[in-house]
Amino acid sequence: MILASVLPPPAWQGQAYSTKRFGVSITDCDSEPVQTPGCIQAHGALLVLRPADLSIAQVSENSAEVLGTAPAACLGRPLQELVGPAHAARVQTLLQQPEIERNPTYAFTHTAVHTGLALDASMHTIDGVVVLEFEATGRVANEQRDFYALIRRSVAQLQRATTLSALGDIACTEIRALTGLDRVMVYRFHDDGHGEVVCESRRDDLPSWLGQHYPAQDIPEPAREVFRQTWIRPLRDVDGGLAELVPLTHPDTGRPLAMTHCALRGQSVMYTEYLRNMGVAATLTLSIRRDDKLWGLIAGHHYSAPFEMPYDLRAACELLAQIVSLQHAAAEEREHAAYRQRIDSVQQQLVTQAAQEGGLAALLDGPPTLLDGLDTGGTALYHRDRWWCAGNTPALKELDALREWLAARPEMLLRDRPLFATDQLSLHYPPGEDFANVASGLLAIALSRSAKNLVLWFRPETTQTVNWGGNPHDKPSVVGPHGSRLTPRASFELFVESVRGRSKPWLSVEVEAALRFRMLMMELIVARSDQLSGLNADLARSNDELDAFAYVASHDLKEPLRGIHKYAHQLTENAGQFDDANHQRLAGLTRLTLRMDSLLDSLLHFSRVGRVELQLEECDVGEVVEEALDMVAARRGEKPTRIQLPRPLPTVRADRVRLREVYTNLLSNALKYNQQPITTIELGWLDPTEAATQAADRGWPTVAREQTVFYVRDNGIGIEPRHIDQVFKMFRRLHGRDDFGGGTGAGLTIVRKLVERHSGEVWLESTPGQGSCFYFSMPAGNGFVGSR
Amino acid sequence: MTELPEVILVEDSDEDADTVQQAALRCSTPVLVRRVPTGDACLALLQQPRAALPALVLMDLNTPGMDGRETLRIIKSDPSLSSIPVVVISTSADPRDVGHCYRAGANAYHLKPVRYTEHLEAMVVVLSYWLDRVVAHPGRAVKP
Numbered sequence: 018m019i020l021a022s023v024l025p026p027p028a029w030q031g032q033a034y035s036t037k038r039f040g041v042s043i044t045d046c047d048s049e050p051v052q053t054p055g056c057i058q059a060h061g062a063l064l065v066l067r068p069a070d071l072s073i074a075q076v077s078e079n080s081a082e083v084l085g086t087a088p089a090a091c092l093g094r095p096l097q098e099l100v101g102p103a104h105a106a107r108v109q110t111l112l113q114q115p116e117i118e119r120n121p122t123y124a125f126t127h128t129a130v131h132t133g134l135a136l137d138a139s140m141h142t143i144d145g146v147v148v149l150e151f152e153a154t155g156r157v158a159n160e161q162r163d164f165y166a167l168i169r170r171s172v173a174q175l176q177r178a179t180t181l182s183a184l185g186d187i188a189c190t191e192i193r194a195l196t197g198l199d200r201v202m203v204y205r206f207h208d209d210g211h212g213e214v215v216c217e218s219r220r221d222d223l224p225s226w227l228g229q230h231y232p233a234q235d236i237p238e239p240a241r242e243v244f245r246q247t248w249i250r251p252l253r254d255v256d257g258g259l260a261e262l263v264p265l266t267h268p269d270t271g272r273p274l275a276m277t278h279c280a281l282r283g284q285s286v287m288y289t290e291y292l293r294n295m296g297v298a299a300t301l302t303l304s305i306r307r308d309d310k311l312w313g314l315i316a317g318h319h320y321s322a323p324f325e326m327p328y329d330l331r332a333a334c335e336l337l338a339q340i341v342s343l344q345h346a347a348a349e350e351r352e353h354a355a356y357r358q359r360i361d362s363v364q365q366q367l368v369t370q371a372a373q374e375g376g377l378a379a380l381l382d383g384p385p386t387l388l389d390g391l392d393t394g395g396t397a398l399y400h401r402d403r404w405w406c407a408g409n410t411p412a413l414k415e416l417d418a419l420r421e422w423l424a425a426r427p428e429m430l431l432r433d434r435p436l437f438a439t440d441q442l443s444l445h446y447p448p449g450e451d452f453a454n455v456a457s458g459l460l461a462i463a464l465s466r467s468a469k470n471l472v473l474w475f476r477p478e479t480t481q482t483v484n485w486g487g488n489p490h491d492k493p494s495v496v497g498p499h500g501s502r503l504t505p506r507a508s509f510e511l512f513v514e515s516v517r518g519r520s521k522p523w524l525s526v527e528v529e530a531a532l533r534f535r536m537l538m539m540e541l542i543v544a545r546s547d548q549l550s551g552l553n554a555d556l557a558r559s560n561d562e563l564d565a566f567a568y569v570a571s572h573d574l575k576e577p578l579r580g581i582h583k584y585a586h587q588l589t590e591n592a593g594q595f596d597d598a599n600h601q602r603l604a605g606l607t608r609l610t611l612r613m614d615s616l617l618d619s620l621l622h623f624s625r626v627g628r629v630e631l632q633l634e635e636c637d638v639g640e641v642v643e644e645a646l647d648m649v650a651a652r653r654g655e656k657p658t659r660i661q662l663p664r665p666l667p668t669v670r671a672d673r674v675r676l677r678e679v680y681t682n683l684l685s686n687a688l689k690y691n692q693q694p695i696t697t698i699e700l701g702w703l704d705p706t707e708a709a710t711q712a713a714d715r716g717w718p719t720v721a722r723e724q725t726v727f728y729v730r731d732n733g734i735g736i737e738p739r740h741i742d743q744v745f746k747m748f749r750r751l752h753g754r755d756d757f758g759g760g761t762g763a764g765l766t767i768v769r770k771l772v773e774r775h776s777g778e779v780w781l782e783s784t785p786g787q788g789s790c791f792y793f794s795m796p797a798g799n800g801f802v803g804s805r
Numbered sequence: 806m807t808e809l810p811e812v813i814l815v816e817d818s819d820e821d822a823d824t825v826q827q828a829a830l831r832c833s834t835p836v837l838v839r840r841v842p843t844g845d846a847c848l849a850l851l852q853q854p855r856a857a858l859p860a861l862v863l864m865d866l867n868t869p870g871m872d873g874r875e876t877l878r879i880i881k882s883d884p885s886l887s888s889i890p891v892v893v894i895s896t897s898a899d900p901r902d903v904g905h906c907y908r909a910g911a912n913a914y915h916l917k918p919v920r921y922t923e924h925l926e927a928m929v930v931v932l933s934y935w936l937d938r939v940v941a942h943p944g945r946a947v948k949p
Contacts (some may be wrong), residue, residue, distance in 0.1 A: 568899070572867065575896045579919045580820035586921040614919040625899065 033265040033273055040286035049285055051239040053273040056259035056283030057150075058252065060323075062136075063281055064096070065267065065274055066147035068112060071096040071105060074146065074268055077281075079260040083151055085131035088263040096149070100127050100138070108140060108149065118142050119246075119278050123328050126154060137328040143275050146267065150281050154327045164333035167195055175340050180352040185216030188315055188341045192334055193218045198301060198317040198324065202226060205313040208522055212236065212313070223320075230479075235291070236314075244304040245311050246277050248335045252284050252300045254323035255292045259283045280331065299324035301331075303338035307345050315341065353526040360530040363390035368537045372545075377464075377538070381405045387472065391527055395455055395475040400464070410475055411452040420471060422446055423461055435463035436532060440476070440522040450518065453478050458520025460527065462535045464542065472538075474531070476520035560627070567624035571617040578617070582610035619763035626770050631672040638666035638727065641673060642700055645680035652688045658696040666702055669725055669795045675771045676795075682764040683729040683791050690789075691733035699730040705797050717792070718778045724794035735785040745769045745779065768793070810860035810936055814840040815847045815876065816894075817868050821917065821924075825863060828928030834936045836860075843868050844876030851886055858889050858942070861935045864911075866895040866902060874905060881910030888942040892931055 035055035057063045062083035065075035073091045081087040086099055097105035104125040111117050111124055121141040128135050136151040171191035178184035185203035193201040200223055203216035210233030214226045243250065260283075266273050276282040292300060301317035301324070315338055326334075363385045371379045377400045380387050387396040388408045395408030397416055404416055411419065423429050428437045438460045442449035449456065458476025463469075585606040592600060639662075646653070646660065669676070687698045702725060703711065709722040717726075736744060745765050769779045772793045783789035812829070816822040822840045829838045839859075841847045847862065848871075862880065866873035873893060880886045890912040895902060903914050915931055918924045 572896050575917075575919060576818050576821070576867075579896075579917065579921075579924065580818065582919050583820050583824065583921045583924075611920060621899075 035261050035265055036283050036286060037259040037261050049237070049239055049287060050273075051285050052243060052275055052277045052282075054259075054276060054283040054285070055265050055273055056261050057276075057279065057281040058254070058283060059258040059260045060253050061150060061152040061281045062260075063151070063262070063279065064091070064099075064149040065262070066096055066108075066149060067269070068142065068145065068147050071108060071147070073099070075262045075264060075274065077260040078263050083129065083136070084127075085129050092263070100125070104138070108147070111140060112142070112147065121148075121150070121278055121280060123332070124149065127151065139280065139328050141278055143278060144272070145270075146274070148274070148276075148279060150279060152281065152327065153325070164195075164329050168333050168337060171195070171337060172340055175337070175344050178344060178348045178351075179355065181345070181349050182216055182352075184341060184344055184348040186218070188337060189216050189218035192303075192315060192317065192337055195333060195337075196301065196317060196324075196326070196330060199223060199320045200226075200318040202316050202318075203305070203313060204231075204316050206233075206311065209233065209519065215313075237287075240285075240288070241311055243277055244302070244314065245306070245309075248304055248338050249280070249331055250282075250300075250302040251280055251326045251331060252288075252292075252302075253326060255284070255289050255298055255300075257284075257323060280328075296320055298322055301326055301334065303334060304342075305338065305345060306342045312342075312345065353524070356524075357526050357530060360390040360527070361533070364530065364534045364537060367534075368541055371538075372541055377401075377470075377542075378405050381407045387474070391460070391474055391530065392521075393460075393474040394477045397471075397473045397475075399469075399471045399473075408475070409455040409477065410473075411456050415448070415452055416473075418448060419446070419459075419473075422448075423463075423471065424469070429461065429463050434532060435535075436528065437461045438523045438528055438531075440520045441518055443518045453518045457518050458523065460523050460531055462531050464535065464538055472531075472534070476523075478517070479519050479521060564624040564627050567620050571621045571624075575614065575617055578610055578613055582607060582614075585610060616763075619767075623763055623767055623770065626675070626767055626774070631675065631774060633670055633672055635668050636671045636673045636676055637668050638676070638702070641677050642666060642680055645677050645684055648677070648681045649684045649688060652685060655688075656696060657694065658688065658698070661697065661699045663699065663701045666700070666727075667704075667725065669797075671775055671795055675774070679768050679771050679793060680729070682768045686764060686791075687729055687731035687733060687789075691731060693732050697732045700728075701730070702727045708794070715782070718780060718794070720776075720778050720794055723797070724777060725797045726792055726794045728790050728792045730788065730790040732788040735787055735789050736781070736783040737785050738783075741781065741783065744781070809835055809837045810941075811837045811839060811857075812861045812863060812932065812936075813847060813850060813859045814838050815842075815844060815862065815864045815868055815873065816840060817842045817865065821865065824921070824924055825928050825932075828925055828932055831925075831929050832932050832936060834933070836932060836936055844871035844873060847876055848879060851880070851889075858886070860890075860941060861932075862889055862891045863931070864891055864893050865917075866893060866897060866906070874909065877906060877911055878909045890935060890939070890942070892935065894928075894931070 033055060034050050034053060037056045040049075040054075057077050059079055060083075061077075062080050063075075063077045064073050064080075066072065067074050072093060072095050074093075076088045076091045077083075078088055080091055084091075084099060091099060095105070096108060104127060107125050111122060116122070117140065119141055121139045124138045124140045126135050126137050135154045137154045138149055138151050140147060140149045142148070168191070171187070174187045174191065175184060178187055189201040189203060192198070200217065200219040202214050202218075204212050205215045206212050212231045212233070212235065214229045214231075217225060217227045219225065262274060295318075297318045297320060299319040299322075301319075303315040303317075304311055305313045305315060366385055367380050367387065367390075370382070371377055373379075374382070377398060380398055381396075386407050387398065393408070395406070395410040397407075397410045398405040399416070399420055404413055406413075406416075410416065423437060426437055429435045439445055440458045442457055442459045443453055449459075455477050456475035457478040460474040460476075462472050464471060585603055589600075589603050589607065592603060595603070642662075684698065688696060704725060705723050708717070708724065708726040711717065711726075712719070712722045745768075765779075768791075772779045772795070775795050777794040777796065779791065779793045781789055781791045814822060814825050816825065825840075826838055829836045839850070841850055844864075847864075851859075864873045864877060868876075873895070877891055877893065880889060880891055887910070891910070892913045892915060893906045893911045894915050894917055895906075896917050897903075898916055906914050913931070915927055918927065
């Protein structure tokens with residue numbers, strides 16, 4: 018820990034450590050020598066023997082109380098003087114077995130002569146010495162309990178667990194039933210070291226701690242190291258006191274006793290202080306290991322009184338802890354398989370949904386949606402140049418910036434795994450700090466080669482979602498009985514800092530599921546684009562066929578029409594005997610044939626407009642307008658007309674003849690549909706920048722934002738809003754056939770076709786009685802601004 | 806009166822054929838209009854042994870069987886027939902049709918208006934021009 022370097026050296030430096038003497042001086046959990054405390058829990062006694070002759074090298078200072086013989090009378094004496102030759106022989110036998118090394122094993126039960134209490138002796142070897150520990154059995158002499166029978170059922174249940182939480186629940190329930198502890202919890206270490214209570218069995222009157230998170234500092238590194246080496250750590254009585262070894266170090270080697278495996282190992286003052294703060298009277302801690310790593314702990318708390326945990330009970334618990342560890346990988350695998358199956362089934366449904374509704378947007382319509390399946394707080398899909406979001410996500414602007422950043426990430430460009438996953442986005446992407454609350458965790462997959470289309474899943478910051486055990490904001494700084502030194506509680510602020518901006522990490526099963534989802538989506542997209550290009554080809558073909566049909570049909574229709582017209586004409590010439598009504602009918606027949614003729618001409622022209630190759634060149638629009646005005650000169654002569662050009666027209670890349678046709682059509686309409694004494698027509702334009710500023714406010718088509726926009730504004734009769742959609746339709750007329758000089762109603766259809774063939778769009782604004790303004794856009798030419 | 810200049814009209818429409826006949830009556834030069842309804846019939850007629858070539862072929866483009874374009878191509882690629890003026894009369898103003906016919910050797914291309922008076926007048930102009938104004942090709946029978 019950082020603080021170590023700025024604190025004075027420990028008071029015990031240079032001499033042997035004893036918790037009893039120096040524990041109070043400890044200022045830093047991570048430097049406490051918990052494996053060599055020099056002390057044991059005072060309720061038992063400990064002997065250190067020389068393996069060669071089983072003579073006593075060290076003894077706990079309380080040997081007189083527990084064993085009936087004072088340390089001075091023990092030291093240097095052979096073991097058999099203390100426990101009798103039979104038990105000594107038993108120790109000698111066990112010593113021959115290699116399993117005894119670092120593995121406390123029941124040796125014998127010794128009855129203390131001065132108290133009459135039965136004491137279980139367990140032994141193990143370590144560092145070339147024999148360690149013999151004596152504890153009261155907690156049972157009537159010679160009573161045998163069959164712990165195997167007790168735990169057989171528990172073992173069977175543990176083996177059947179299908180999820181980690183089921184496994185933990187069974188472990189908690191069974192260990193509590195076995196021991197009678199007030200509370201048994203499974204405490205899981207997260208990757209950053211902080212812990213969370215994930216399972217719990219407790220006395221009914223106790224508050225639940227399930228889901229509480231605790232800072233990593235609550236279980237300091239030396240304590241974790243002990244749990245990597247030993248399965249079990251009992252603490253009979255938090256207030257039980259300590260008994261120091263005599264002498265404190267081995268007389269032959271001068272080394273302190275390594276007590277890692279001792280059941281009686283003396284408790285750290287820091288630890289007991291911490292437990293007292295929580296009102297805990299006794300604890301039993303078991304480790305859960307996974308592939309040599311400490312995955313978590315099974316922590317038992319007893320509140321009411323000191324708790325007797327004789328050797329056989331401990332052995333049963335230890336066995337359960339080992340089975341939990343052994344079953345752990347299998348249960349997690351089953352849990353992940355179930356999770357994977359759930360994600361897969363949701364994602365299959367999603368893909369089916371998208372396939373049926375024909376759009377990725379269906380992924381967010383639900384149920385289910387992209388939010389289901391993966392355990393996530395929010396999701397965003399970028400497709401067809403826009404975002405589709407569900408749940409809690411960053412704002413659209415933030416998503417845009419994130420998307421740009423992701424597109425440049427090399428991970429997103431990998432062929433087979435275009436994926437980026439993090440549980441701490443702001444570490445890679447500093448702007449992510451602004452939305453760390455909803456998106457500290459990000460799982461992103463690319464749906465297209467250039468990472469243009471994306472699916473993002475977000476996870477909120479952990480601090481947003483968890484209950485902090487002993488939050489200092491609820492319970493301000495705890496001052497221990499030994500002053501205001503750094504207690505575990507007070508390091509909370511440091512801890513919160515360490516998890517800021519982090520989310521729950523993405524499991525490999527989730528990452529793999531995201532990749533499988535991507536595969537499914539890619540298949541769907543590819544299938545869809547094949548389908549689309551097929552449709553496009555069909556459409557192009559049928560458009561061509563339609564044009565060809567219009568062309569052939571109008572020619573073939575003209576022939577009979579000419580015949581009909583001819584007969585009508587001839588009848589008219591020889592119609593002396595006809596009355597007036599019949600004369601009128603004949604005149605009508607003639608007029609209709611001529612009208613049909615002009616309709617067919619329009620249709621022919623329209624079909625040709627769609628088919629001819631455009632001759633694109635840089636056109637001076639001013640000149641084109643001059644020509645168009647000449648072509649409508651006859652109509653202009655009919656009444657006073659004022660033509661206004663607010664500023665010179667630019668050049669544009671277009672087919673000059675077609676562009677002129679656009680203008681002649683628009684001009685002749687403007688001249689035609691006007692009842693003002695003076696017809697006023699304004700011909701103007703907007704460059705793309707100007708057009709863009711207008712486009713958003715006025716609901717213009719989106720292409721108008723990047724093209725040059727031309728307009729023809731008149732003070733004519735205008736168009737009713739309800740008719741605006743009609744004006745561009747083929748042969749659609751808004752007025753009587755012969756009003757406003759007649760016409761086929763094809764002009765604007767042809768205008769639209771011409772403009773669209775130049776990749777532009779046509780639209781209009783109109784106020785009935787005041788005038789209309791027709792706009793058309795054309796891709797900005799090379800030298801369009803200031804070219805005149 | 807076999808010396809009358811002969812015009813072959815390829816036209817499947819009776820009405821349009823009648824209009825040409827009417828136009829022929831209005832020409833200052835008497836003319837014999839022989840109408841065939843198809844391109845095949847036209848070629849059959851031209852390939853019969855005959856004293857003189859026709860003064861003009863008036864060809865509608867859209868005829869049943871072999872259409873006007875093909876008939877035109879065959880006439881113009883046959884050395885014994887290629888000197889006959891062929892005038893296309895068509896409803897189509899499509900530049901592709903027009904271009905095609907000129908490239909195939911058509912001597913002129915005229916449109917058939919729907920309006921009868923215009924149609925009639927156009928035919929009178931065509932016939933008068935080719936019969937009165939144009940110097941006849943050498944194979945053509947002429948009035949003594």
